[in-house]
Amino acid sequence: MNTVWAETALLPTGWASGVRVDIDASGLIIDVKQDAPAVGEQTSFLLPSPANAHSHAFQRAMSGLTEQRGPNPKDSFWTWRQLMFRFLNRLKPQHIQAITAFVQMEMLEAGYATNAEFHYLHHQPGGIPYDNLAEISERIAAAADQTGIGLCLLPVHYEFGGCDGRALTTGQIRFGNDMDRFNALHSGAVSALSSLPKDTGYGVAPHSLRAVSAENLQSYSALFPTGPIHMHLAEQVPEVGEVQKQWGARPCRMGPR
Numbered sequence: 001m002n003t004v005w006a007e008t009a010l011l012p013t014g015w016a017s018g019v020r021v022d023i024d025a026s027g028l029i030i031d032v033k034q035d036a037p038a039v040g041e042q043t044s045f046l047l048p049s050p051a052n053a054h055s056h057a058f059q060r061a062m063s064g065l066t067e068q069r070g071p072n073p074k075d076s077f078w079t080w081r082q083l084m085f086r087f088l089n090r091l092k093p094q095h096i097q098a099i100t101a102f103v104q105m106e107m108l109e110a111g112y113a114t115n116a117e118f119h120y121l122h123h124q125p126g127g128i129p130y131d132n133l134a135e136i137s138e139r140i141a142a143a144a145d146q147t148g149i150g151l152c153l154l155p156v157h158y159e160f161g162g163c164d165g166r167a168l169t170t171g172q173i174r175f176g177n178d179m180d181r182f183n184a185l186h187s188g189a190v191s192a193l194s195s196l197p198k199d200t201g202y203g204v205a206p207h208s209l210r211a212v213s214a215e216n217l218q219s220y221s222a223l224f225p226t227g228p229i230h231m232h233l234a235e236q237v238p239e240v241g242e243v244q245k246q247w248g249a250r251p252c253r254m255g256p257r
C-alpha cells in the first residue's frame with residue numbers, strides 16, 4: 001500500500017486540510033481521511049486527475065499532417081478525413097498498439113489518469129474482419145496494460161455511409177459492422193478488458209446520426225444497460241444539414257425542462 005498526504009486537497013466535498021490518501025498495490029484509492037497527521041509521501045496540494053473523455057488513439061501518429069496553419073479554403077474536416085482514411089490503411093494491429101501506448105504515455109505525462117477510447121477502427125485494410133473480431137480492442141487493452149492508464153473502452157458501431165443508409169465508402173470499410181457482428185465484437189472487446197484493473201470500464205458508441213439507423217440507436221441502451229453511451233452528435237456543418245434533411249430536426253436541441 002502507498003500513502004500520500006497533502007496539506008490541502010480538493011475532495012468531492014470541497015477543499016480540505018491534512019488529507020491522507022491510501023492507495024492499494026493495484027493503484028486504486030482505498031481510503032481518504034481529512035485532518036490526518038502527516039505521513040507517507042507528502043505534498044502541498046493534491047488535485048484529482050482529469051479524464052480524457054474522448055480519444056481516437058491511432059490518430060496521434062497523423063498529428064501535424066493535416067490542418068495547415070492560416071486560412072486555407074481547401075482545408076476542411078473532409079480533407080482531414082481523406083488523409084485519415086489513407087493513413088489508417090497502412091496500420092496493422094502492432095502499429096495501433098504501439099501508437100496507442102505512446103499517446104497514453106503522453107496523456108499520463110500531461111496529468112490524465114484515465115481515458116475513454118472511442119474505438120472505431122476494427123477490421124483489416126479492405127474491410128475484412130480479423131480472425132479475432134476484437135483484435136484491435138485487445139491491442140488497445142494491451143496498451144493500457146503496458147502504460148497503466150485507466151481505460152473506458154467504447155467500441156464504436158458504424159453501419160452506414162450517411163443518414164440515408166448508403167453503403168460505407170472505401171475509406172470507412174474498416175469501421176463497419178451490422179448489428180449482429182457488432183454485438184459479437186463488443187463481447188470480445190469486453191473480454192479483452194478482463195486482465196485490467198477492476199475500475200476499467202466499457203460502454204457503447206454509436207458513431208453518429210449519419211452512421212447508425214434510428215432503430216439501432218434505440219436498441220443500445222437495452223443491449224448495454226450498465227455502460228455509458230457515447231457518440232459524435234454533430235461534428236461538422238454538412239452533417240447537421242444531412243440530419244435535418246433526413247430527420248427533420250437538428251442533432252441537438254434545447255428542450256423544456
Ligand SMILES: [Zn+2]
Nearest residue numbers: 054056118232
Ligand atoms: Zn471523435
